[in-house]
Amino acid sequence: MDSTWETSVTDSINTIYLLFSAYLVFVMQLGFAMLCAGSVRAKNAMNIMLTNVVDAVVGSISYFLFSFAFAFGSTSNPFIGTDFFALKDIPSSSYDYSFFLYQWAFAIAVAGITCLPDFLLLPHWVCLSDCAHWVWSSSGWLNPSLASSSCLFGSGAIDFAGSGVVHLVGGIAGLWGSFIEGPRVGRFDAYGKAVPMRGHNATLVGNWTAVGRTAVTTTLAGSTAGIVTLFGRRLLVGHWDALDVCNGLLGGFVAVTSGCSVVEPWAAIVCGFFAAWVLIGLNILAMKLQFDNPLEATQLHGGCGAWGLIFTGLFAKEEFVLQAYDSGESGVVRPYGLFLGGGWGLLGAQVVEVLVIVGWVSVTMGPLFYGLHKLRLLRISRDDEVAGFDISSHGGYAYNAHPEETGPRFYAEYVRLHAES
Known part of the structure; x- marks a missing residue:
């Protein structure tokens, strides 16, 4: 078979697979938007939706100029990539561009998790990109796909989907x-007891073998996490x-993303539980x-x-593990799950990933965050917090059916709680 034709077919399959995966990951951004909007008070719904949109649009430029370079720039450095203007050294092929889009979709998902202000997106993504380089870049020091002898503990850390x-x-x-910012107004009473602050709309919340x-996993x-929760x-x-x-379901999805390609279905149920x-x-x-x-x-x-x-x-x-990271090559020996007899190598690498990311x-x-807190750039005023960001910053309600949440009744409740505390 002609090698050029074979390469073309492989690239086409990879491109389709990556683009389809990128679209699926981007749907998480829509899910985060609905989760956030449904979980907050009605008086803040418009603002939280705007934040999710800005995450994507500002993130596209920032990720192109800086973050992708730090994560996947052409370098042998195990700690950080170095090429700025991400695509300048990448051949202009559809596969390479689709890989960029796939990684961008993951990056804006992280911003959606934290609901960061616009001006924090760049430093946040630089921080994220370093972690992505360690685990997902071919030269990263935690990457599991390197030659077995150069992997951390002979294994590397398996973090399939993040x-x-x-x-x-x-x-x-x-x-x-x-x-650093502390709780919202009225979240705890004078005795330190949590005061329920329910969201206004719960219905908004919601290789080929591998x-x-x-x-399935x-x-x-x-599903297991959802029903157990x-x-x-x-x-x-x-x-x-x-x-x-809904939160239990998300918790199960979050937990299994690391090992979803390398565990049995029964183990996925254990994971969710x-x-x-x-x-x-x-x-x-x-x-x-x-x-x-709040989220x-x-x-x-x-x-x-x-x-x-x-x-x-x-x-x-x-x-x-051999299927996903060594293409099923025979004769390869590498650590796998401790409970399945694979030794401590993989578990050790996983613990190291947890510790270095937290640190x-x-x-x-x-x-x-502390510096911005001292400069009073993160938190809105108490009056704006009580009235709702939709009114103070956007000039209108997201839901006309809930004006009482930002009216005199709600303000009187705030005054009462503030006096008690």
């Missing part, structure tokens, strides 16, 4: 933002809640510590993302 690179990064950034397996993990929260609080199911309890437990802890993160970015994306990386180190199957995001985003 439990660490996407979700843990977003979760830790959200942790520092929420911790490809099929990935779809992702579905099973998410539903019944777990029912036992704890005494009633059913649609938002609990424990992801649900990680989420429930961290939410209980957050309330006890009076930690207010649960830290608990859901951070906690479940970290669990997902550890889960992969425990349950990755040898056959599937790197903390030292880059923590001081940034």
Whole structure:
């Protein structure tokens, strides 16, 4: 068979696969927009939708100019890429451009997790891109696809779709933002007890062998986490809640993204079960510590993302690891899941990924949030917070059916709570 024709067919298949995958990942941005809009008070819905749109449009330019270069620039440096103006050294082929679009879709998903202000997108993506380079770049020091002898612990860290690179990064950034800024007005009463602040619209919340397996394991993990969260929260609080199911479902998806290509379906169910309890437990802890993160970015994306990386180190199957990272080559020996007899190499690399991401995001985003907090650039005034950002910044309600939330009744409630505290 003509090698040129064969290469052309391979590139065409890769291009279609990457573009289709990019579109699916971009749908997460739409999902985040609905989750955010449905989870916040009606008085802030217009603003949160605008934030999600800006994430994408500002992100396109920023990611092209800087972030893609840091993550995948032409370099042998294991810590950071170096080429600016991302596509300047990439051959003009449809496959290379589709790879750029695929990675961009993941990048804006991270920004959607944390709901960052526009001016924070660039430093946030530089931080994200470093983590992506470590794990996903062919020269990254945590990459699992290098020659076995050069992988960390002979294994490298398996993070197939971003439990660490996407979700843990977003979760830790959200942790520092929420911790430094403190809770919303009225979130806790004078005695430190959590005051329910329900969103206004819960209905808004919501290789080829490896490809099929990935779809199955992702579905099973998410479904298991959703049902366990539903019944777990029912036992704890005494009633059913649609938002609990949606967040549990997301927690399962977040956790399994690391190992979805290298675990059995039964293991995905185990992953989802424990992801649900990680989420429930961290939410209980957050309330006890009076930690207010409205979209649960830290608990859901951070906690479940970290669990997902550890889960992969425990349950990755040898056959599937070789399929996904060594093209099924015979005679290759590399670490796999500890519970399946694969030794400590893979688990060790997964733990290292958790630790370095938590550390790197903390030292880059923590001081940034603190500095902006001191300059009073992150938080709106108390009056604007009570009235709602839609009124103070956009001049109108997103939902005309809920004017009472920003009217005298709500303001009187704010005054009462403020006086008590």
